[in-house]
Amino acid sequence: MPLVNGGKIADDSFVKLAVDTPLPESGDVLVPAERFIAEADALLKRTGKVGVIWPNNRDIDELVPYLGRIAAVALVFPTFRDGRAYSQARLLRERYNYRGELRATGQILRDQFVFMLRAGFDSFEVKKQADAEAFMQTAKRYSVFYQPTGDGRITALHRRMQLRHSEGVGT
Amino acid sequence: MYAYDEIDRTLVNERVSEFRDQVKRRLSGELTEDEFKILRLQNGVYLQLHAYMFRVAIPYGTLATNQLRALAHVARKYDRSYGHFTTRQNIQFNWIKLAELPDALEDLARVGIHAMQTSGNNMRNVTSDQWAGVAPGEIEDPRIWSELIRQHTTLHPEFSFLPRKFKIAITASDHDRAAIKIHDIGLKLIKNEKGETGFEVLVGGGLGRTPFIGKTIKHFVHGRDILSYIEAILRVYNQYGRRDNIYKARIKILVHELGIEKFSREVEEEWQHIRNSSLQIDDEVIEDIRSRFTYPAYEKLPHMPDELRQAAADADFEVWRKNSVAPHKVQGYSIVTISLKPIGAPPGDATADQMDALADLADKYSFGEIRVGHEQNLALPHVAKRDLPALWKALDKLGLATPNVNLITDIIACPGLDYCSLANARSIPIAQELTRRFANHELANLIGRLHINISGCINACGHHHVGHIGILGVEKNGEEVYQITIGGRADEGAALGNLIGPGVKFDEVADVIEDVVEAYLALRERPEELFIDTVKRLGVEPFKERVYATR
Ligand code: HEM
Ligand code: SF4
Numbered sequence: 274m275p276l277v278n279g280g281k282i283a284d285d286s287f288v289k290l291a292v293d294t295p296l297p298e299s300g301d302v303l304v305p306a307e308r309f310i311a312e313a314d315a316l317l318k319r320t321g322k323v324g325v326i327w328p329n330n331r332d333i334d335e336l337v338p339y340l341g342r343i344a345a346v347a348l349v350f351p352t353f354r355d356g357r358a359y360s361q362a363r364l365l366r367e368r369y370n371y372r373g374e375l376r377a378t379g380q381i382l383r384d385q386f387v388f389m390l391r392a393g394f395d396s397f398e399v400k401k402q403a404d405a406e407a408f409m410q411t412a413k414r415y416s417v418f419y420q421p422t423g424d425g426r427i428t429a430l431h432r433r434m435q436l437r438h439s440e441g442v443g444t
Numbered sequence: 445m446y447a448y449d450e451i452d453r454t455l456v457n458e459r460v461s462e463f464r465d466q467v468k469r470r471l472s473g474e475l476t477e478d479e480f481k482i483l484r485l486q487n488g489v490y491l492q493l494h495a496y497m498f499r500v501a502i503p504y505g506t507l508a509t510n511q512l513r514a515l516a517h518v519a520r521k522y523d524r525s526y527g528h529f530t531t532r533q534n535i536q537f538n539w540i541k542l543a544e545l546p547d548a549l550e551d552l553a554r555v556g557i558h559a560m561q562t563s564g565n566n567m568r569n570v571t572s573d574q575w576a577g578v579a580p581g582e583i584e585d586p587r588i589w590s591e592l593i594r595q596h597t598t599l600h601p602e603f604s605f606l607p608r609k610f611k612i613a614i615t616a617s618d619h620d621r622a623a624i625k626i627h628d629i630g631l632k633l634i635k636n637e638k639g640e641t642g643f644e645v646l647v648g649g650g651l652g653r654t655p656f657i658g659k660t661i662k663h664f665v666h667g668r669d670i671l672s673y674i675e676a677i678l679r680v681y682n683q684y685g686r687r688d689n690i691y692k693a694r695i696k697i698l699v700h701e702l703g704i705e706k707f708s709r710e711v712e713e714e715w716q717h718i719r720n721s722s723l724q725i726d727d728e729v730i731e732d733i734r735s736r737f738t739y740p741a742y743e744k745l746p747h748m749p750d751e752l753r754q755a756a757a758d759a760d761f762e763v764w765r766k767n768s769v770a771p772h773k774v775q776g777y778s779i780v781t782i783s784l785k786p787i788g789a790p791p792g793d794a795t796a797d798q799m800d801a802l803a804d805l806a807d808k809y810s811f812g813e814i815r816v817g818h819e820q821n822l823a824l825p826h827v828a829k830r831d832l833p834a835l836w837k838a839l840d841k842l843g844l845a846t847p848n849v850n851l852i853t854d855i856i857a858c859p860g861l862d863y864c865s866l867a868n869a870r871s872i873p874i875a876q877e878l879t880r881r882f883a884n885h886e887l888a889n890l891i892g893r894l895h896i897n898i899s900g901c902i903n904a905c906g907h908h909h910v911g912h913i914g915i916l917g918v919e920k921n922g923e924e925v926y927q928i929t930i931g932g933r934a935d936e937g938a939a940l941g942n943l944i945g946p947g948v949k950f951d952e953v954a955d956v957i958e959d960v961v962e963a964y965l966a967l968r969e970r971p972e973e974l975f976i977d978t979v980k981r982l983g984v985e986p987f988k989e990r991v992y993a994t995r
Contacts, residue, residue: 354482354565356605360682363602368717384466384483391601403474414462417455419595421722422602429451429595430729437732 350379366393488559504572516799574817607685625938648699651904740811745776755833792820860900869917
């Protein structure tokens with residue numbers, strides 16, 4: 274599965290560990306939530322980055338105390354029609370100010386990129402190669418946004434206000 | 445009317461181009477049907493019994509004449525020259541080709557019409573009172589807030605893949621014409637003691653397999669907080685709404701399972717986090733939206749013009765006027781409801797020619813504006829009283845002057861087995877037969893206000909639960925059987941109907957309805973006691989006796 278990171282197809286430095294795979298000496302690891310919670314201290318002590326795979330039905334509050342020390346959170350879309358991880362993403366970014374990598378995993382198609390970017394994702398394990406290649410083009414599909422979200426894009430309402438004020442100043 | 449600006453138009457165009465690409469990928473096989481399904485639904489495209497069905501949004505039921513003409517054009521060019529107005533302030537086209545859909549959308553986009561989120565598990569078309577802005581006594585025009593919410597919920601990055609569909613309706617009048625109590629969120633515009641505008645918020649209403657009347661979750665949410673409050677409700681629903689069983693995925697089930705107190709605590713907690721965020725709307729923003737609604741330059745007109753006085757001699761005109769003309773907030777003007785329920789025809793259908801002709805009439809007599817109501821009728825919202833006789837003559841020529849609004853033949857019906865792939869039974873032929881049975885206006889008028897609602901399956905698209913008389917088609921041993929309920933209503937006193945007894949066969953439905961109506965005529969205390977009030981007073985029993993005694 275190709276990874277898109279920072280807008281480009283990129284190599285994945287993280288190795289995904291199962292619940293019972295032995296912990297490698299070094300290197301970046303991505304571990305399931307339950308293992309992360311159980312072994313957080315050991316995981317965070319080793320060299321190499323730690324990321325966590327957080328299921329979409331587990332309360333994100335549990336993860337909050339660790340956010341400053343982890344490098345990646347991978348949220349899960351078991352199917353692309355299950356949108357719970359969008360809420361988790363926004364909470365992580367907007368309420369808990371998480372600034373590390375926020376990765377979308379599962380059934381990720383190009384048709385969700387705009388929604389995901391707006392919700393705060395910056396990294397994507399894309400299901401189809403062609404979709405990964407179309408990332409930049411698809412991500413730029415929309416130039417108008419109606420809702421304020423943590424991605425900081427200006428909303429239509431505020432763009433109108435700006436236009437109105439600049440007209441006001443001119444005349 | 446609300447005027448789209450360059451910003452709104454850009455978004456709609458970007459959406460069309462995205463959908464064009466999605467259709468192309470589907471046709472080339474790059475997208476599987478399973479992947480494409482959700483995407484097409486988000487653009488109002490269903491795969492139905494015979495063809496693709498295309499559902500177009502009419503936000504808060506307001507149309508300009510160029511928009512109605514564009515709908516006529518789509519009917520003519522891409523479909524079989526008619527469209528079907530539905531209970532959701534939408535119009536549906538039944539015979540459209542997938543490959544042509546992007547073109548149809550592009551043609552509509554030119555006049556600021558779209559099909560975004562008219563289907564799928566996201567926030568649907570925001571509906572409102574079809575008399576918004578002209579109804580006497582409303583708090584203020586609810587469409588200003590409807591438009592605010594329409595924008596906020598369009599392509600919302602968090603709520604485009606909800607557990608299930610989500611519907612919001614808004615009213616600003618005591619008499620609720622928007623059926624807010626049977627919506628996922630119902631909003632009633634009110635003023636608090638300080639004279640500030642806000643909303644009573646209801647949640648968890650809905651029909652379908654498990655019907656519920658919405659419950660009040662908060663008595664007053666200030667207008668500036670309404671987006672954050674809605675967002676809080678949706679966030680709780682998105683996280684905790686069931687996804688394991690599609691029949692239990694609607695917010696009404698979550699509210700029911702948690703109980704309204706617990707649910708509202710969850711929402712309250714979420715809301716406290718976000719209410720002072722950028723979701724808070726300042727007056728300037730709302731004023732900006734308000735300023736983009738334009739209102740007619742009404743003239744100062746007499747309450748009773750000569751034209752109306754003279755026309756009163758024409759008995760047919762008077763019958764129509766009494767039935768179809770309602771008071772307007774401006775003196776000398778009226779609201780005219782146009783029945784899309786001619787005797788013997790499918791409820792809610794209009795031909796392309798009728799749509800074009802109506803657009804001409806709206807230009808001539810209603811400042812270029814048309815409304816669509818959830819009863820599947822249209823309205824002209826600003827008709828000068830002096831023009832009523834001329835308008836009536838013109839409507840009559842088009843077959844659009846049936847004087848049956850709110851009477852027994854003003855039936856709401858879903859498409860049923862004639863079009864719908866989920867149906868268990870026919871709806872349209874039942875409606876057609878009933879309109880023939882009660883075609884006599886004198887009889888219908890004697891019966892008075894009586895709403896019959898018909899659905900061809902448990903999904904309740906015809907709102908059968910809230911019909912004064914509800915008819916639900918089910919399947920039993922390979923046969924169509926109809927269950928009949930009485931006592932439902934969708935207005936401010938919303939209630940679910942009660943079953944009067946075992947289901948009856950297709951051929952018997954009209955007879956049974958006649959029996960119910962005869963029972964009512966015999967049981968009512970006075971001619972003014974409406975069917976619905978008699979049922980409320982007496983309950984189901986006397987009706988049941990009457991209907992089943994002889995069967
Ligand atoms: C012909 C294609 C249609 C299909 C496949 C369809 C499908 C459905 C389904 C599956 C539901 C149940 C949803 C649920 O309770 O979770 C539903 C409900 C509903 N539909 Fe349709 N429908 C169709 C046409 C219509 C039409 C023509 C109308 C309006 C006349 C309509 C208006 C509604 C309404 C008002 C509900 C009830 C929503 C509620 O529970 O509050 N639908 N539809
Ligand atoms: S109620 Fe059933 S039959 Fe009627 S339109 Fe809805 S899904 Fe189809």
